[in-house]
Amino acid sequence: MSAGYLGAVRSEFTKVRTTRLWWVLLVIMAAYVGLCAGGMAGILGGLGGGANGPVIPDAQLPLLVYSFATSVGYVFPVLFGALAVTSEFRFQSLTPTFLANPRRGVVLGGKATTLLIVGALFGVVALIASIGLGASLLAAFGIDPLLGDPETWAFIGRSVLAMALWSAIGVGLGVLVPSQVAAIVIVLAFTQFVEPLLRLAASFTDWSAQVAQFLPGAASDSLVGASIYTAMSGASAGLDWWQGGLVLVAYAAIATLIGFLTSWRRDVS
Template structure:
């Protein structure tokens, strides 16, 4: 147990002594604040009639959670990238050699990396939610739309969103272990999250048979865990998992990818 705790301290030190984690955190905050504030103002204006719209608009009772959920439905790529970089950085900078000399239990080293990433992912969740809830609530209140910040359901959603961001960071560690090339893992993460999965989710929503499969995609599982997502506006027919099911699916992705990464790259000889 003492070796595991020492490993956690070591992994946290590796992450926190680099500039990448806080640079990504700043970009995450600015991106989510701009998105949540801008769209919160837009939908607030539409729902209050300040801007006329011929299409369907979100109901007052669901608008605030949808705006707040931008923290995860859009921002999840940031902890995912950070987790992947924490694994691939070991190969790029060849820090695995001294790490394995200090602790030859390679599976334990990878496990400490995954567990420590949960904490950093949770921090990213807090950063993203400060941005989405802060900017979103200001924009909604400016148009007289209920921010629902007095509701326990909203705070439960916020707690689940932090958990989702933590799990995404752990998934990133697994991705980086499976694809040790830093460039390769970044391209894979961006291609899958920005293009492949959105198209798969859209295609899956066209029939009940495929929708039952599509809800197990990682992004869909994350939305199920959080309980709200902007994706439900563009694909109203899509089905989602219960929050606890979504959490288990995300955890399953993290565990499976980490185990695969252990056998694919972590057990290889390092120089």
């Protein structure tokens, strides 16, 4: 690795540490994910012993509860990744950055690397929240939380990877759409409304369901290997985990490349 690249990474970590945004989003995400996972564990764990039998088999329930870390928590790293870039355009902090390191590709590479690591941190915290509350409540209802199962740990690793890639997608979006307001609207509108509606509409026919596999949220669910969305909607398993990961990488790479060739190379004043 070149000294310029390592310097860019150190600079980006300094920018992250000296702002409050990262830990504010981290705290909100942990509370939100923990509440969702704990609530679902309590509801489905309580129904497990009912006269009508479990809504979801006990063997599948733990990973579905833990998957709230990614199925609802992914919006936070993608939002942070976008804001980490658009704030540079908004406050024109790119000007001194480019003066210190005129190799803009190196600067962008350092930012993408840094946000990948921060996204992984978001994934770790989200999993602590979902597993911490979810496993405790499942155990209270007599359901094995499967914390000693190798598949659970493989799921945890894939979840951290998914959150890191979502942060990289956020970076790509921020480079592609430098307007901070527009980036926030796009992230919230697409993740909370547009894609869920598209996935629901696509589930009615086989050909549209095949296309919907390549939507970013669906690809993320495939990478992780469990999702409360697919469990409740009855959607197909979708792509293999590695294929889902490649789709997320492609989204991040394409958005970043187009943004680099357009907005990132313009004069900043």
